[in-house]
Amino acid sequence: MKNTYMEKLVVACVATFAFIGLQINTVEAKTENPVVKEANLLELGQQYGLTFDNIKQVNNRHANGVFLEELGQIPDKPKVLGIQSSEPQIETPDKELEKPAVLISNEEKDLFARLVEAEAKGESYEGKVAVATVVLNRVDSPHFPNTVTDVIKQVVGKSYAFSPVQNGQISKPASDESKRAVDEALTRHDRLNDSIYFYNPKIATDHWIRTRQVVKTIGAHVFAK
Template identity: 55%
Template sequence: MFKRLAWILAIAFALAAGSGGNADAAAIYTVKKGDTLYTIGKAHGVSVLSIKKANRMPSDTIYPGQRLVLPPSLTAEEMDLLARLVHAEAKGEPYAGKVAVATVVLNRLDHPDFPKTVKGIIYAKTGGHYAFTPVANGTINEPADESSKRAVKEAIAFRGMGQGSLYFYNPKTSTSKWIFSRTATITIGNHRFAK
C-alpha cells in the first residue's frame, strides 16, 4: 500500500511540477543496477543536485527499483545551441575545457546578473559586442560534434557543483583589462576561467 501511495504521489508531483518555462515536464525514472545519480543525470540532461532536491534526498545513495522524479532541465533546442557554442569556442581544446565552457553558460543561467535563458546568455551583448565570439563570426551556426554534445550533458549533470566560473578567455590573446581583474578559478588548455 505504501509503495502504491508513493508512486501516486511521485506521478502527481511530476504532473504538477510543470515546465518552469524551460523544458518538458518532470518524468519518473526507475533506478537500474549500476546507476548513479551522475549517470542518470548525464543520460537525461538533469543535474545531480536537482535530482536530489526534487526527491528530497539527503545523500547520493540510490538502489535498483527506486523511482526518482527527474525534474525538467534544458530543452533539446537549448542543449543543441549550447553544444554548438561549445564546439565553436572550444574546438581543439581538451574535453575538460569543453565541459568548462558549457559550465560557464549554466553558471550564468543560475546567476542573477545574466539572462534567464540559454539563448539570452549566448546572444547577449556587452558594450555593443556579443559576449561570445562565435555569435559575432557566425561559427555558432556550425553543427556540434559528439564531443561537444557529451560535454554539455556532463556539465548539466554537474551543474551547481563547480567553482562558479562565469567567464573564460585566452590570456595570450585577450586585451580586456577588466577580464584580467576577475578571480581566476582554473586554466584548461588555452582558456582561463574566472568569476
C-alpha cells in the same frame, strides 16, 4: 508356487515403476547412458564444487562410473540432475543513465553544444565541460539572463558576449564530444567554483577581464569569477 510367481511379478512391477520414475526425474539430463563418467564430472565439479572422488567416497563406490541418482545424494550441494541450482537467481539491473540537474529543450541543447564547439574547439573534453559550466553559472547568476539561450545571445555594448555568435561560427554543427560535455555540465556536479568568465590570455585584449579572480586554467583557457 503361485505365491513365488506373484512375488516375482510384484518385484518386477516395482522395479519397472522405479525405473520410469528415475527417467522422469532425470529427463532434463537428456542422456542415454545412466552412468556419468569422470570426464563429465569435471565440468559439473567446477560449477558446484564436486569432484569425481568426492561422489565415489560418499556413495562408497570404487568403479569408474557413478549412477545419476547418486549425484543428488551429496549433502549440502544443489542437485545436479537438472544441472540447475536451487538458489534464486538475482538479476543485476543495468546502470541507469544519470539524469541532468538542469532540463533544457533539444533545440536549446543543440545551440549550447554548438557554442561549446566553437569556443573550445581543439580543447580537451574537460575544457569543453568547463566552458559549458560557465554558461550555466551565468544562468544561475543574478547578473546575467535567466536561460541558456538568452545567456548565449546576450548583447554587451555593441557586440555579443560570445564571439562565435558575433562571427557566425556558432552556426557550425557540434561534435559528439561537445554534446557529451554539455550533458555532463547539465548534471551540475562541478560548478567550477562559480566561474562566470573564461578567456585565452594569449589573445585577450580586454584588460578588465584579467583583473578577475582566477579559479582554474584548463588548456588555453583561464576560468575566473
